[in-house]
Amino acid sequence: MIVGSQKPFPELWEMVQGFKKVLVLGCNTCVAICHAGGGKEAEIIAAMLRMKAAEDGVALETDHDAVQRQCEPEYFDPLMEKLRGYDLVISTACGVGVNFLSKLIGATPVYPGVNTSFYGAVPAAGVFVELCAGCGNCILHLTGGICPIARCSKSLMNGPCGGTDKGKCEVSKDIDCAWYLIVERMKELGTLARLGEIQPPRNWATARDGGPKRIVLEHIADLEEAEAKK
Amino acid sequence: MTTMKSGSNLERVLASGQPAVTGELGPPMSADPAEVVHKAHVLKGFCDAANITDCQTAIVRISSVAAAVIAQREGLEPVMQMTCRDRNRIAMQADLLGAAALGVKNCLCIAGDHQSFGKAGKLMGHPGAKNVYDVDTVQLVGILKKMRDEGLQQGGDKLQVAPKFHIGASWTPLGDPMDFRPVNLKKKVAAGADFIQTQGIYDVELFRSQMKKAADLGCFERTAMLAGIIVPKSAMMLKYMDASVSGITVPPELIARMAKAREAAGDDKKKMKELQEAEGIKIAIELIKQVLDIPGVKGVHVMAIEWESALEPIVKGAGLYPRPTFADA
Numbered sequence: 001m002i003v004g005s006q007k008p009f010p011e012l013w014e015m016v017q018g019f020k021k022v023l024v025l026g027c028n029t030c031v032a033i034c035h036a037g038g039g040k041e042a043e044i045i046a047a048m049l050r051m052k053a054a055e056d057g058v059a060l061e062t063d064h065d066a067v068q069r070q071c072e073p074e075y076f077d078p079l080m081e082k083l084r085g086y087d088l089v090i091s092t093a094c095g096v097g098v099n100f101l102s103k104l105i106g107a108t109p110v111y112p113g114v115n116t117s118f119y120g121a122v123p124a125a126g127v128f129v130e131l132c133a134g135c136g137n138c139i140l141h142l143t144g145g146i147c148p149i150a151r152c153s154k155s156l157m158n159g160p161c162g163g164t165d166k167g168k169c170e171v172s173k174d175i176d177c178a179w180y181l182i183v184e185r186m187k188e189l190g191t192l193a194r195l196g197e198i199q200p201p202r203n204w205a206t207a208r209d210g211g212p213k214r215i216v217l218e219h220i221a222d223l224e225e226a227e228a229k230k
Numbered sequence: 231m232t233t234m235k236s237g238s239n240l241e242r243v244l245a246s247g248q249p250a251v252t253g254e255l256g257p258p259m260s261a262d263p264a265e266v267v268h269k270a271h272v273l274k275g276f277c278d279a280a281n282i283t284d285c286q287t288a289i290v291r292i293s294s295v296a297a298a299v300i301a302q303r304e305g306l307e308p309v310m311q312m313t314c315r316d317r318n319r320i321a322m323q324a325d326l327l328g329a330a331a332l333g334v335k336n337c338l339c340i341a342g343d344h345q346s347f348g349k350a351g352k353l354m355g356h357p358g359a360k361n362v363y364d365v366d367t368v369q370l371v372g373i374l375k376k377m378r379d380e381g382l383q384q385g386g387d388k389l390q391v392a393p394k395f396h397i398g399a400s401w402t403p404l405g406d407p408m409d410f411r412p413v414n415l416k417k418k419v420a421a422g423a424d425f426i427q428t429q430g431i432y433d434v435e436l437f438r439s440q441m442k443k444a445a446d447l448g449c450f451e452r453t454a455m456l457a458g459i460i461v462p463k464s465a466m467m468l469k470y471m472d473a474s475v476s477g478i479t480v481p482p483e484l485i486a487r488m489a490k491a492r493e494a495a496g497d498d499k500k501k502m503k504e505l506q507e508a509e510g511i512k513i514a515i516e517l518i519k520q521v522l523d524i525p526g527v528k529g530v531h532v533m534a535i536e537w538e539s540a541l542e543p544i545v546k547g548a549g550l551y552p553r554p555t556f557a558d559a
Contacts, residue, residue: 153344154314154361158368159414161341162402162429165476171344183407196413198421201319201369201384 001030001121002094003128004037004114012045012090013052015111019088020059022049024113025101026066027093034128037092037114039066045092045113070097076104084108119150136206136213142194144185151178157199235378235424236396238335239307239556240279243529244425244454248554249522250529252309252427252456253277253541255301257292263300266292270304272538276545278553279307279336281427281531285316288348288355295325299332309398310334313342318364319373319384326377330393338398338427339370368421371399375422399423401455403440404433405477412443419453426453427531430460430471432480434520445526454528457521461534461544462510464503465489484513511540515547 016022024046032038046064053060065082067075070093076083083089083105091098092113102110118130133150139157140147149155153171160179163170167180186192204210234241243250253273258265273280282301284294292300298308310329312322326337341363348355365373365384373384374397381392399418403411415426431437437457444450460478462468465488472480491509495501518530530548534540545551 154341154363154366156341156363156366158366158417159410160405160407161367162400162405163341163344163476164406167406170476171346177406179410180407183410192410192413195410196416198368198372198417200372201365204364 001033001119002096002116003034003118003120003130004031004094004116005034006036006041006045006092007113007115009048009052012049012113015090016049016060016062016088021061021086022046022063022088022090023083023086024049024062024064024090024092025070025083026064027068027070027091027097028066029069031092031094031114032066033122035126037094039064042066042092042113045090070094071100073100073104076101080104133207135204136210137203139199142197142199143182144189144191146178146182146185148178148182151176151181157202159195236335236394238279238396240309240336241396241424242556243278243554246554249550250454250456251277251545251550251553252529252531253280253538254283254531254533254535255280255297255306255308255538256283256286256536257294257297259289259291261292263292266297266300267304269538270301270306273541274304274306275553276541276551277306277532278529279309281309281311281338284311284313284340284342287343287350288315288345288359289353290356295329295332295334298329298334302333307336308334309336309338311338311340312370313340314363314366314370315342315345315361318362322365322370323373323377323383326374326393326395327389330395335394336396336398337374338400339367339374339423340400341367367399368417371397371418371421371423379422396424397422398425398427400428401426402429402477403431403444404436404479405429408440411440412447412449415444415449416447419449423453425456425528427456428458429477430458430475430533431517431521432460432468432471432478432484434517434524436479437521438524441524441526450526455526456529456531457524457527458531458533459514459517459521459544461514461532461537461540462488463537464506464510465492487513507537507540511543511547514540514544518544518548518550 024042026037026039026042028038042064046062049062069075089108089110090113091101091110094116098110098112119132119134120128120130122128130150132147135149153169154161164177164180167177169175169177186195255269282294282298285291294310298310301308345359345361346357349357374395376382378392378395381389401415465485468480468485468488471478488506488509491505492502495505521527532541
């Protein structure tokens with residue numbers, strides 16, 4: 001899932017300056033699971049903004065709402081008129097939601113309430129770890145299911161650097177060395193010999209380096225178009 | 231005589247079968263070349279070539295390309311270091327062509343310290359810098375080889391004139407995961423490394439066992455191993471390296487020797503420094519003799535960090551002086 005964390009309150013307060021009527025809009029999928037931007041968090045942010053406004057004697061009306069997913073248009077359909085009734089929407093979805101709603105909503109500004117961080121998992125309650133970089137050319141079958149691009153601080157492809165210490169990364173003792181994990185995992189799988197093969201320079205064009213990505217499934221897109229024409 | 235790949239002095243010494251000595255020169259945080267010139271004069275004559283570090287610990291300094299050329303003008307052959315941290319493959323290859331055009335013949339490929347290292351002590355560094363790592367060390371070695379031997383850029387475009395580099399890579403034999411390190415070395419060798427310089431070795435026996443494993447993988451059939459020697463300055467430095475520097479373990483008896491040298495000075499701080507430095511030079515000489523005895527080791531890479539003047543007594547003490555010269559060079 002996409003993991004994010006809530007923006008610090010002073011930053012949110014700075015964002016609403018000059019606006020009179022603000023909606024905080026949660027997203028009840030990924031960012032709800034990481035307690036950053038679901039309906040509950042949207043409600044709390046709206047209340048905090050209101051309290052701060054009352055404390056400072058600033059006229060500010062805030063509401064909250066949430067949709068199941070801010071990355072598909074149909075979830076906004078029942079809400080769109082309401083959304084357009086505000087001066088500002090703070091979306092606490094990931095950056096995808098903020099971008100997407102900005103395009104759909106028209107002249108109303110949409111600001112981010114969450115710092116979108118990574119694609120990750122939840123190994124324990126309240127803990128979120130980055131496991132994938134979305135690089136567009138997966139090599140996990142070669143590295144024991146542990147991604148060196150996302151999980152090595154240097155995205156090294158052919159083994160560890162000289163900075164590994166007791167299984168930890170040179171950047172921080174809180175970061176596991178991905179290559180240490182890869183070697184241990186491949187030993188367990190009996191596939192360590194594969195790590196002796198040289199991985200050539202990658203084609204990063206499948207990642208962000210190639211420019212914004214777009215995937216079109218023509219068989220589905222064509223069907224939709226035909227439906228719409230009927 | 232074997233055909234030279236680069237014709238560098240270091241390559242000639244290695245080809246001659248005599249033990250090679252490389253030193254290290256860290257460029258300054260300055261636009262003034264004077265410090266590079268000065269260090270080059272201190273090192274010259276006591277090593278076959280000196281590594282020019284590439285923004286070591288992620289601190290901005292005179293670039294390794296420029297400092298290598300300055301050193302070369304002063305008569306010190308450079309081993310230009312190139313990290314994968316700061317440049318993508320376009321910038322790397324452009325700098326390699328530029329360096330070769332300016333006469334640089336040795337290049338050492340390394341991953342580079344992470345940019346977070348720059349913020350340390352009084353220095354602010356650039357911990358917020360973007361890290362590049364478009365290619366890693368093994369891939370960079372392969373790129374140099376392809377440029378040199380096939381006259382091709384990584385992308386496949388032809389070079390009018392190929393850069394003739396003597397290609398190096400680093401190795402941390404005693405780093406985690408230790409059983410993978412010989413394989414790691416093998417990949418650098420297979421990619422095209424002509425010489426390898428290691429992280430500083432203090433635990434000679436552990437290094438010997440890693441060398442044996444690497445030899446069994448066929449790492450030394452056409453690649454020369456230069457064992458890294460970090461000249462210790464004090465007991466504190468040894469303790470710090472043992473505890474905090476990845477891939478370095480210092481046997482307790484070496485730390486005890488340095489501590490004893492320190493104690494012999496009593497409260498005299500100047501003497502404390504002198505006695506420890508003298509002991510450090512002695513230790514370095516002993517380490518050099520021990521590592522040169524290990525099969526596969528063809529030379530030493532002596533790192534006297536910010537203490538370039540230590541190289542002379544060390545090289546002389548180890549019986550490695552004078553350095554070989556070649557009539558036609």
